[in-house]
Amino acid sequence: NAGVTQTPKFQVLKTGQSMTLQCAQDMNHEYMSWYRQDPGMGLRLIHYSVGAGITDQGEVPNGYNVSRSTTEDFPLRLLSAAPSQTSVYFCASTTGTGSTDTQYFGPGTRLTVL
Amino acid sequence: EDQVTQSPEALRLQEGESSSLNCSYTVSGLRGLFWYRQDPGKGPEFLFTLYSAGEEKEKERLKATLTKKESFLHITAPKPEDSATYLCAVHLSGSARQLTFGSGTQLTVLP
Numbered sequence: 001n002a003g004v005t006q007t008p009k010f011q012v013l014k015t016g017q018s019m020t021l022q023c024a025q026d027m028n029h030e031y032m033s034w035y036r037q038d039p040g041m042g043l044r045l046i047h048y049s050v051g052a053g054i055t056d057q058g059e060v061p062n063g064y065n066v067s068r069s070t071t072e073d074f075p076l077r078l079l080s081a082a083p084s085q086t087s088v089y090f091c092a093s094t095t096g097t098g099s100t101d102t103q104y105f106g107p108g109t110r111l112t113v114l
Numbered sequence: 115e116d117q118v119t120q121s122p123e124a125l126r127l128q129e130g131e132s133s134s135l136n137c138s139y140t141v142s143g144l145r146g147l148f149w150y151r152q153d154p155g156k157g158p159e160f161l162f163t164l165y166s167a168g169e170e171k172e173k174e175r176l177k178a179t180l181t182k183k184e185s186f187l188h189i190t191a192p193k194p195e196d197s198a199t200y201l202c203a204v205h206l207s208g209s210a211r212q213l214t215f216g217s218g219t220q221l222t223v224l225p
Contacts, residue, residue, distance in 0.1 A: 004157075033212070035215075040217055041217060042118075042201070042215035042216055042217040042218060043158070043201070043203075043213075043215040044215070045212050045213070045214075048212060058212060090157050090158070092157075102148075102160050102163065103148075103160070103213060104160065105150075105157035105158045105159070106157050107155075107156055107157050108155075108156070108157050
């Protein structure tokens with residue numbers, strides 16, 4: 001199993017540009033989420049999904065859109081990039097079996113908005 | 115407001131010098147507390163889950179404990195390869211498996 005994969009690893013955008021961060025998992029996990037990590041602030045939840053066709057907002061959803069058309073994929077869209085969105089983005093998925101709820105994280109996408 | 119606070123922010127140890135990292139939380143309805151390790155440029159890697167006060171879990175040189183107000187990650191006789199940032203996160207009841215993270219402790223173990 002590849003686990004949780006994310007592309008691209010690095011991206012530089014100009015203010016106002018849009019892009020999609022890709023996330024895929026091959027563990028058949030129902031629950032997936034997106035976090036951003038900023039220095040000194042820990043990881044903060046952007047959006048999450050409890051299954052295909054179901055998404056909801058996390059702590060910092062403004063400026064981001066998500067969709068979940070399949071169990072495997074959970075892309076994050078930046079509609080109009082702003083410098084405040086410069087961050088490292090992590091996608092995660094969880095077994096959600098109720099026994100451990102362990103979340104597995106991808107390797108991250110480092111985004112810079114100029 | 116639910117809060118997770120980790121201390122210290124940074125810790126430098128000599129190889130073999132045991133110590134503890136702290137994660138204190140003020141939340142209602144704790145469902146679980148998680149410890150993760152994060153190496154530079156990588157995603158967090160799961161270490162432990164603790165569910166109830168008094169619970170302890172061990173893995174190699176690491177031991178995690180939980181009380182009603184805080185969790186400790188004890189590192190016994192650390193090695194340089196234990197150098198990483200250690201993250202604590204809480205899973206709240208009714209939060210659909212969302213995690214609230216602390217800001218982490220950056221551990222450096224010197225040879």
